[in-house]
Amino acid sequence: MPGHLIRRMNQISVATFLQEAQTAGFDLTPVQFAAIYAIARNEGIDQATLSSLIAYDRVTIGGVVDRLLTKALIRREVSEKDRRARELYLTEKGRDLLEAMMPAVQKVQERMLEGLSAEERASLVALLKKATAGASAVPSGGQNEGE
Template sequence: MKDNNDMPGHLARRFQQIAVAVFHAEAEAAGYDLTPVQYAALAAISANPGIDQVTLAGLIAYDRTTITGVVDRLVQKGFIERRASKRDRRARELEITEAGRETLSGIMPAVEAAQRMMLRGLNADESEELLRLLRKAIAAGNELSRAPFREASADVAKTAGRIESDRDG
């Protein structure tokens, strides 16, 4: 029987525990109350203005039913707003607020520090190799996940581009 330290599932779970603990510690030390998933959602909404919750869930590889709670907390914190979609009355579009933009910008040094800390036992080449191998394993197993990663549709990208050009004009 294999030792847990030789099992990829065990190692992935342990690395996830460490990653979450490090993120929380760095964010808290910087004065932010944001979870890793809330950060990922906020960053995705910032990069994709007008995104709907289902697309957001796919972009950050998060369960569709659980994303509602994440969005609710970001709305409560004043970081995003939910708006009725002009294209589909059943859908809700998400927009980052000024407070959300400020938080995203302000927390970046803590996020970057957390990333460095997670890889602190590795040299630069080893870090790159670990990331390459993780991306490869994740891509190969993406469809096995209960919350697979999904690219934003071209329609979302076009809408986001229209929103940006509307703001500029």
């Protein structure tokens, strides 16, 4: 069944990420990496936007942001446009970590798809994007994993 295979691939993805990150000397979970990656590409976003970008619920993302703040990888600033809003930015340490991690992250992507040809990889990614877009319209009540 597709649901089981998707769950199993997610387990493999998380385990492979953690193994590669640890081997390379990094202490970051997949969701923490996703958060700093998203912040790097969207400097000044708020937590709600970050939550939406990486598809994690707001409660979970709050804990992720707190851990990244504690690790000094991001900073949170009061928005000049809306004093109630808080904007997220990478610190220099966060930028350096993101850049240093990219080879390990690329290795994870390759390891996950090593059983497929280049054409099959492209097809799988295209189909996953299509299936994710279609399923995103369905409300979910599940918990996030990997944090």
